[in-house]
Amino acid sequence: xxxxxxxxxxxxxxxxxxxxxxxxxxxxxxxxxxxxxxxxxxxxxxxxxxxxxxxxxxxxxxxxxxxxxxxxxxxxxxxxxxxxxxxxxxxxxxxxxxxxxxxxxxxxxxxxxxxxxxxxxxxxxxxxxxxxxxxxxxxxxxxxxxxxxxxxxxxxxxxxxxxxxxxxxxxxxxxxxxxxxxxxxxxxxxxxxxxxxxxxxxxxxxxxxxxxxxxxxxxxxxxxxxxxxxxxxxxxxxxxxxxxxxxxxxxxxxxxxxxxxxxxxxxxxxxxxxxxxxxxxxxxxxxxxxxxxxxxxxxxxxxxxxxxxxxxxxxxxxxxxxxxxxxxxxxxxxxxxxxxxxxxxxxxxxxxxxxxxx
Amino acid sequence: xxxxxxxxxxxxxxxxxxxxxxxxxxxxxxxxxxxxxxxxxxxxxxxxxxxxxxxxxxxxxxxxxxxxxxxxxxxxxxxxxxxxxxxxxxxxxxxxxxxxxxxxxxxxxxxxxxxxxxxxxxxxxxxxxxxxxxxxxxxxxxxxxxxxxxxxxxxxxxxxxxxxxxxxxxxxxxxxxxxxxxxxxxxxxxxxxxxxxxxxxxxxxxxxxxxxxxxxxxxxxxxxxxxxxxxxxxxxxxxxxxxxxxxxxxxxxxxxxxxxxxxxxxxxxxxxxxxxxxxxxxxxxxxxxxxxxxxxxxxxxxxxxxxxxxxxxxxxxxxxxxxxxxxxxxxxxxxxxxxxxxxxxxxxxxxxxxxxxx
Numbered sequence: 067x068x069x070x071x072x073x074x075x076x077x078x079x080x081x082x083x084x085x086x087x088x089x090x091x092x093x094x095x096x097x098x099x100x101x102x103x104x105x106x107x108x109x110x111x112x113x114x115x116x117x118x119x120x121x122x123x124x125x126x127x128x129x130x131x132x133x134x135x136x137x138x139x140x141x142x143x144x145x146x147x148x149x150x151x152x153x154x155x156x157x158x159x160x161x162x163x164x165x166x167x168x169x170x171x172x173x174x175x176x177x178x179x180x181x182x183x184x185x186x187x188x189x190x191x192x193x194x195x196x197x198x199x200x201x202x203x204x205x206x207x208x209x210x211x212x213x214x215x216x217x218x219x220x221x222x223x224x225x226x227x228x229x230x231x232x233x234x235x236x237x238x239x240x241x242x243x244x245x246x247x248x249x250x251x252x253x254x255x256x257x258x259x260x261x262x263x264x265x266x267x268x269x270x271x272x273x274x275x276x277x278x279x280x281x282x283x284x285x286x287x288x289x290x291x292x293x294x295x296x297x298x299x300x301x302x303x304x305x306x307x308x309x310x311x312x313x314x315x316x317x318x319x320x321x322x323x324x325x326x327x328x329x330x331x332x333x334x335x336x337x338x339x340x341x342x343x344x345x346x347x348x349x350x351x352x353x354x355x356x357x358x359x360x361x362x363x364x365x366x367x368x369x370x371x372x373x374x375x376x377x378x379x380x381x382x383x384x385x386x387x388x389x390x391x392x393x394x395x396x397x398x399x400x401x402x403x404x405x406x407x408x409x410x411x412x413x414x415x416x417x418x419x420x421x422x423x424x
Numbered sequence: 425x426x427x428x429x430x431x432x433x434x435x436x437x438x439x440x441x442x443x444x445x446x447x448x449x450x451x452x453x454x455x456x457x458x459x460x461x462x463x464x465x466x467x468x469x470x471x472x473x474x475x476x477x478x479x480x481x482x483x484x485x486x487x488x489x490x491x492x493x494x495x496x497x498x499x500x501x502x503x504x505x506x507x508x509x510x511x512x513x514x515x516x517x518x519x520x521x522x523x524x525x526x527x528x529x530x531x532x533x534x535x536x537x538x539x540x541x542x543x544x545x546x547x548x549x550x551x552x553x554x555x556x557x558x559x560x561x562x563x564x565x566x567x568x569x570x571x572x573x574x575x576x577x578x579x580x581x582x583x584x585x586x587x588x589x590x591x592x593x594x595x596x597x598x599x600x601x602x603x604x605x606x607x608x609x610x611x612x613x614x615x616x617x618x619x620x621x622x623x624x625x626x627x628x629x630x631x632x633x634x635x636x637x638x639x640x641x642x643x644x645x646x647x648x649x650x651x652x653x654x655x656x657x658x659x660x661x662x663x664x665x666x667x668x669x670x671x672x673x674x675x676x677x678x679x680x681x682x683x684x685x686x687x688x689x690x691x692x693x694x695x696x697x698x699x700x701x702x703x704x705x706x707x708x709x710x711x712x713x714x715x716x717x718x719x720x721x722x723x724x725x726x727x728x729x730x731x732x733x734x735x736x737x738x739x740x741x742x743x744x745x746x747x748x749x750x751x752x753x754x755x756x757x758x759x760x761x762x763x764x765x766x767x768x769x770x771x772x773x774x775x776x777x778x779x780x781x782x
Contacts (some may be wrong), residue, residue, distance in 0.1 A: 097710065113703050119602055119605075120602070121605045121606045121609065122601045122609075123608070123609050124605055125465055126601065127484055147612070171562045179571075180571075183568065186544065186563050186564055186567045205544050205563060206544055206608055207605070207608060208540050209567055210541065210601055210604045210605045210608065211605060213537075213538075213541060213574070213597075213600075213601040213604070214598055214601035214602060214605065216571070216574060216597075217594055217595075217597035217598035217600075217601055218509070218598055220496050220578050220590070220594035220597065221591070221594045221595060221598060223590075223594075224587060224590040224591050224594050225591075227587055229582060229585055232578070232581075232582040232590070233582050233583075234578070236575055236578035236579045236581075237575075237579060238584050239574075239575035239578065240575035240576055240579060242571075242575075243482075243568055243569070243571040243572035243575055244477055244478070244479045244482065244572060246571070247477075247479045247481050247565070247569065248479045249567045250481070250564055250565060250568065251480075272714050309570060316532045365598075424647070
């Protein structure tokens with residue numbers, strides 16, 4: 067899958083993970099959204115207002131992704147981080163109290179631009195007949211509207227006027243692109259190392275989570291230690307999030323629930339479940355993996371066989387263990403802050419990120 | 425064609441345009457490059473240094489477009505505008521004298537990102553078997569490396585630290601995207617108005633020319649009137665430049681010289697030569713234009729017929745008249761500045777922009 071974006075607000079699970087600690091059900095996410103409902107609504111309004119353009123196709127296409135009402139996880143992290151840091155209860159030096167709203171919208175624009183660009187497909191993929199969200203509008207429209215949102219995000223940052231915020235968000239944007247290019251370079255390559263894989267998911271997902279959180283500390287004018295703590299929380303949450311997303315792409319029971327499984331498989335994307343199953347496989351298994359992933363020579367029943375192989379190894383468990391370790395680190399990073407409802411909810415979200423896959 | 429990028433440094437023409445005034449041969453461009461050779465070299469070094477990334481594919485692909493040694497017209501405009509405004513001879517408030525170098529590199533990154541994204545093709549185009557520069561690397565790589573350069577351009581702006589510069593360049597980036605989307609929306613539509621066409625070329629080309637020039641006045645800390653004069657120069661030069669580029673895409677004698685002609689035709693792009701020929705055409709001509717442009721039903725000999733139709737009407741002359749008017753306005757905008765070699769060369773470049781097509 068692309069940058070992970072599959073955290074359900076109202077899934078049916080109530081399972082609790084053994085570790086990391088915390089109330090690991092989806093109610094944390096709902097509770098946080100409710101606690102920050104006014105901010106979230108203001109952010110939604112900012113998003114709708116700022117994605118407008120006299121060129122009608124832009125709001126039309128952007129609405130397809132944005133206005134349709136995503137979960138807005140990343141802006142929620144910016145808003146929650148700002149509140150955790152006491153913004154705007156602590157009067158800001160310049161008296162403005164809506165900086166977090168506009169920067170949350172900015173973060174969502176960067177995310178949406180990457181989603182649109184992630185949808186762009188190559189000739190080879192077209193030939194394999196892959197469906198894609200861009201099927202509705204085409205490659206070119208996805209690219210150009212993504213560019214518009216990306217440029218608009220920089221306009222929002224410029225209006226905010228904080229050089230540290232701009233430095234963080236523009237660096238995150240470059241890191242996302244690097245992560246996506248690296249992912250493309252590792253595609254179909256089963257010799258990809260674990261380290262390289264982690265670099266990819268850091269770039270494509272964790273970097274923006276980290277920036278989204280860190281920005282919250284900056285608008286509240288908190289000390290560097292708190293900025294860094296929120297950066298660490300966001301980074302580790304993002305890593306956990308993407309690992310779980312990658313696990314869910316091979317989760318056979320998700321398939322039974324009618325959810326999409328196998329996107330990564332069809333694209334020959336190198337994720338931890340595949341690396342783990344390949345590493346633990348017999349020689350015939352490895353021959354299979356090389357054919358379907360390295361040679362992109364896939365037959366209709368191959369996904370089922372891949373799911374069987376992944377199910378018969380510890381591939382998913384291994385992936386989720388890594389995710390749980392990152393989630394634990396995300397929770398630990400919050401310890402610098404005094405206990406509060408928001409801090410507990412952010413910790414619970416880290417736990418839920420992992421437990422949703424169990 | 426995409427954002428116009430075909431101004432040759434050493435073409436063979438020595439023709440002089442009747443209007444606008446000025447030495448209308450390519451020597452103005454060469455002379456300006458030579459006059460600013462140190463700045464241009466520093467800019468090239470900044471470009472090479474800042475397009476680097478630990479992800480090897482990024483400098484590889486960027487080098488394909490950037491390091492191969494383009495004309496760097498846009499960064500040249502930034503450097504020339506800064507010099508015209510006395511930078512850095514007038515000591516800058518903060519003592520730095522290399523701001524124009526980094527901002528020129530920034531402008532080139534924005535331009536290169538748009539070139540890469542302009543290369544992205546749609547399924548329909550692939551089906552028609554169009555060749556494209558992205559054939560070497562694929563759609564996805566073009567998009568992602570473009571994103572990296574775009575993000576890097578914002579990092580360069582952030583390092584420069586001027587909010588007015590950031591506002592101008594981020595707005596220009598949004599305007600480019602709007603122009604490109606509008607161009608896509610008008611594609612294949614022969615009912616596109618002249619006004620709409622001018623809006624497209626303003627967005628896709630003139631906006632960045634204007635920003636590139638304006639930034640030069642800002643780093644030199646010149647009054648608003650000079651900022652606006654350079655903005656007007658850049659806007660009008662960019663309009664002239666794109667109009668000529670659109671004319672050259674139907675210039676039959678260019679074809680004899682072995683240059684590419686007909687890209688716009690094959691893509692069904694709506695440009696002034698087509699609108700003018702369609703407007704002046706007989707009913708059978710119009711039937712032809714509707715088939716090849718609106719229905720994209722093109723046969724091998726259709727380009728030749730289109731060139732004949734354009735040649736038999738005043739389509740090219742009309743296009744070049746508009747270009748000459750914009751070039752004249754570009755020259756007039758410079759009158760606020762005292763006479764100098766740089767001012768004369770900038771004026772000559774405006775004249776040459778048009779005369780190169782004659």
